Amino acid sequence: MLIQTATHGTPIRPPVAPPLGALPQLRHDPVSDAFQAAGVPIRFERDAEIYGEGEPVEHFYQVVSGAARTYKVLSDGRRQIGAFHLPGDVFGLEAGSTHAFSAEAIVGATIRMASRSTLETMAARDVALARDNWSRTAEKLQQAEGHMLLLGRKTAEERVASFLLEMSERVHNVSMVELPMSRQDIADYLGLTIETVSRTFTQLESKATIELPSSRRIALRNRSALQRLNA
């Protein structure tokens, strides 16, 4: 079931200038500390599966460099990306026994993997770590809730605006955003088609809200226009 494309046991230093989230900004908190201690960095190639839906939860993950996506697919192939994971982000932190999502590298990525049982043993002793696990999961839940509002109630233009602001915020609000993901990934994250995403970008560009020097680089020219769309 799992197509293992990862190069195991090869702790590789993060590349000098990864596309999005150039600064790993590893938070100094119990979970990050635990990852420093118990986590092993593994290299995943572009599109490599990190884990699959339904598989037992054996590890927790933290992006060191690169980017990952977690998603669900319907039987006929329709895909919904639940979240993008950028450097510093922890994912796969599930309390249940099996993964509810699949995870893949979006680009070549280095991901720190910590064994679930180790982290759980540590959490059973360290109250702060246990609390932090909860806190991180609760944070993901809030993100998911915000994303439900987007998927259920926002127009295409509003979705794209929200996406751009989110990406910009996640790389310290720089106005030139370098996207690691394809239009298909964006579409599947926003619940749209690639054509609609593309058209919306063009439309925002014609209103001088953004600029598209290349398909993966987007300059936010009128942030308040985007914020207005963010409702």
Next chain:
Amino acid sequence: MLIQTATHGTPIRPPVAPPLGALPQLRHDPVSDAFQAAGVPIRFERDAEIYGEGEPVEHFYQVVSGAARTYKVLSDGRRQIGAFHLPGDVFGLEAGSTHAFSAEAIVGATIRMASRSTLETMAARDVALARDNWSRTAEKLQQAEGHMLLLGRKTAEERVASFLLEMSERVHNVSMVELPMSRQDIADYLGLTIETVSRTFTQLESKATIELPSSRRIALRNRSALQRLNA
């Protein structure tokens, strides 16, 4: 900001036969136990606000009888219901300091409220309780993730089918489902309009997949047809 319609300090016994989820089925686990010990049952009238988005998290909640909804609204009033809470369900269990959602009673409801600080103090001492807080939040996250797939990628018919199966499962898979919520609530949960929800019900009825003895009572006649739509 908070329209306090709740009748505080009135521990009321759960009604004999609440509409949906007639059996409170309070789980025997650390959180439920903590609610038994530290929680106070409060009566909320139909549409009464339980807490509002942005308010500080001061309590955690468990539905004793009745039902509640948690939702977000856009500035122009568009609403997305993130979840319905039925007897036994815990909600408002947020690790952050403010509520990301608003919560209201859907029908008259008795809700057990436990003070956040009390539960957190208990969790700091009791590893099992801390683990259970995490576990419950993780479960909510999985539900939210499933709901994202629905909102982002499913057709109206599939959404309604998923909703009916979900409601049925939550009341022990009985085929006659008694809905506590209005069409507007259902629409806002599924990211549709009331008209589309209504038309889809009618359409499923004409295919003999369901039966609608009244607008709030739905009989699932062909569960496998619904499951097929659930993809």
Next chain:
DNA sequence: CGGGATATTGATTGATTTCAATGTGAGTGG
């Protein structure tokens, strides 16, 4: 037995999808 809220049904519109080219850019090999 009203009367107001809630739900259903109908007609039409419209945003997004689908189908279909066309354009662009990065990597490859001649």
Next chain:
DNA sequence: CCACTCACATTGAAATCAATCAATATCCCG
């Protein structure tokens, strides 16, 4: 160094699903 190619992205035209606008219909509740 430059054609060539393949994947990815953009653009256009048509179709479609759900939303909107607009009547009824039904159900509570007083």
